Amino acid sequence: MITADHSVIVPSDWRDFLALTKPRVMTLVVFTGLCGLLAAPGHIHPVIGAIVILCIAVGAGGAAALNQWYEAEIDAQMKRTAQRPIPAGRMDKTNARDFGIALSAGSVMVMGLAAGWLTAILLAVSIVYYAVVYTIWLKPRTPQNIVVGGGAGAFPPLIGWVAVTQDVTLMPIVLFAIIFMWTPPHFWALALFVKTDYAKVGIPMMPVVAGEASTRRQILAYAVLLAPFALAPWFLGGAGLIYAIVATVLSLAFIALSVPVGTRRSVEDDAMKPERRLFAFSILYLFVLFGALVADRLAAQMGWIA
Numbered sequence: 300m301i302t303a304d305h306s307v308i309v310p311s312d313w314r315d316f317l318a319l320t321k322p323r324v325m326t327l328v329v330f331t332g333l334c335g336l337l338a339a340p341g342h343i344h345p346v347i348g349a350i351v352i353l354c355i356a357v358g359a360g361g362a363a364a365l366n367q368w369y370e371a372e373i374d375a376q377m378k379r380t381a382q383r384p385i386p387a388g389r390m391d392k393t394n395a396r397d398f399g400i401a402l403s404a405g406s407v408m409v410m411g412l413a414a415g416w417l418t419a420i421l422l423a424v425s426i427v428y429y430a431v432v433y434t435i436w437l438k439p440r441t442p443q444n445i446v447v448g449g450g451a452g453a454f455p456p457l458i459g460w461v462a463v464t465q466d467v468t469l470m471p472i473v474l475f476a477i478i479f480m481w482t483p484p485h486f487w488a489l490a491l492f493v494k495t496d497y498a499k500v501g502i503p504m505m506p507v508v509a510g511e512a513s514t515r516r517q518i519l520a521y522a523v524l525l526a527p528f529a530l531a532p533w534f535l536g537g538a539g540l541i542y543a544i545v546a547t548v549l550s551l552a553f554i555a556l557s558v559p560v561g562t563r564r565s566v567e568d569d570a571m572k573p574e575r576r577l578f579a580f581s582i583l584y585l586f587v588l589f590g591a592l593v594a595d596r597l598a599a600q601m602g603w604i605a
């Protein structure tokens with residue numbers, strides 16, 4: 300097929316549609332949603348629970364497709380993103396947009412019918428937050444884009460929890476806050492080693508606008524601030540000792556890995572090892588922390604701990 304600007308589109312296959320949903324990033328989104336659902340007090344029918352998680356995955360995937368539809372031109376100019384289906388010429392932009400809308404609308408509808416409309420509204424808010432508020436409004440405008448926009452990725456555990464309880468209480472808000480505080484160090488560590496790409500396309504990421512030194516200090520500050528949020532489920536009585544121990548160890552490790560990143564003055568040619576290490580650990584951190592929340596809850600239910 301030849302498009303209006305005379306570029307040739309090779310027909311897409313299912314792999315391209317899957318790539319539009321950013322499946323690797325969404326594994327953690329879905330995992331935190333599942334943990335929110337499993338850690339919530341109360342009971343949900345396993346089939347409904349499975350539908351809830353599927354809706355989070357499909358909704359997040361739809362939002363990611365809309366993000367790539369909107370950002371196709373800038374993705375084409377960045378090495379990291381140039382091979383995505385639209386910039387690589389394997390997907391027509393309109394198809395990507397329609398796919399994103401279908402997944403987003405479909406997931407919200409099914410969520411509403413299966414788990415209630417409060418849960419569906421939260422899913423809809425998170426989709427609009429990522430695809431519109433973050434992608435269209437914040438990302439091209441302010442270096443605080445991911446601080447505010449990161450809120451979108453913080454919704455899944457709240458959604459999973461509310462699907463069970465049908466109520467927004469303090470615990471799911473704390474889970475939201477953990478991911479909210481985690482996102483800046485997660486992303487800025489990466490932005491430090493892919494900075495030149497963002498600068499090229501005029502995205503005002505923190506290292507480009509405020510400079511490396513300031514970004515590094517902020518990474519360390521958020522890593523320290525994250526610790527009390529990570530421990531909050533325990534001191535609020537929503538999690539027990541297993542969680543407290545894991546959260547303490549993870550928080551100390553996260554701060555320890557942020558110190559060399561945050562205090563670094565001259566960056567010798569070492570391939571940004573501390574930054575890469577911190578980015579990789581950020582992902583492990585969230586998997587293990589949310590996993591510990593569920594393990595703690597299961598252990599309490601089994602009577603293994605008080």
Ligand code: HEM
Nearest residue numbers: 323324327328331379445448449452453478482486489582
């Ligand atoms: C606005 C906030 C965020 C931004 C800007 C961001 C950005 C990124 C980027 C650019 C990557 C590199 C991989 C890629 O190019 O796809 C990445 C990786 C990743 N992100 Fe984030 N992220 C954000 C929030 C989150 C959230 C909330 C989660 C999940 C809770 C998450 C989970 C992951 C995972 C699991 C990876 C590794 C994917 C892989 O192995 O390739 N991110 N993130």
Ligand SMILES: CC(C)=CCC/C(C)=C/CC/C(C)=C/COP(=O)(O)OP(=O)(O)O
Nearest residue numbers: 321324328358359362366425426429451452
């Ligand atoms: C349920 C629901 C809707 C969840 C939303 C999940 C969410 C907001 C995840 C954020 C993670 C993500 C893909 C960031 C990429 O940022 P980017 O798009 O700026 O990165 P890019 O430069 O790779 O395009």
